[in-house]
Amino acid sequence: MASERDPEHDLRDANHRYDLALVAADASALDALYLPEFTYIGPGGVVRNKAEQIRSLASGAIDIIEGGSDHISITIYGEAAILTGRFTGRVRAHGEEFSFQERYSTVWINRGNGWRLALEHGTVIKDK
Incomplete structure (x- = not known):
């Protein structure tokens, strides 16, 4: 539920x-x-609409075992906001398990019923 206070x-x-x-x-x-x-833009320039992104995430082809965001920065412009952060996690894909980090930026919109995602752009951070 959205809060007028914060x-x-x-x-x-x-x-x-x-x-x-x-x-x-x-x-x-x-x-x-x-x-x-909603539009997702990901590694390699892949672009997915809402249905495609949900299908991709729920398919099980890539299983996010654990993960979460940190280094979050938020700028609010009334009913729109830009949130940037880092997502660090572990995934299982193609029979292998590995860790990854992704920097992301998201655009959120609040149309009176809470914040919802309009756009996400993610870039995987390469190991040095």
């Missing part, structure tokens, strides 16, 4: 729920967090 707190909470939905591959929670016009 939109930044509400946005941090929404981002945390997003992290949990990613780790759980919870298609229902992802559907609730993404706006209908």
Whole structure:
């Protein structure tokens, strides 16, 4: 539920729920967090709409075992906000398990019913 008092707190909470939905591959929670016009831009320039991104995350092809955000920065512009951060986690893909870090930027919109994602851009941080 959105709070008139502290939109930044509400946005941090929404981002945390997003992290949990990613780790759980919870298609229902992802559907609730993404706006209908949601767009994901990821590694290699892949572009996915809402349905494609939910299908990709819930398919099990890449299983996020654990993960979460840190280094979060938020700028709120009324009913829109930009949130940047780092997601660090462990995944299982193609029979292998490995750790990864991703820097991301997201655009969130609050249309009176809580913060929802309009856009996400993620870049995997390469090992040195």
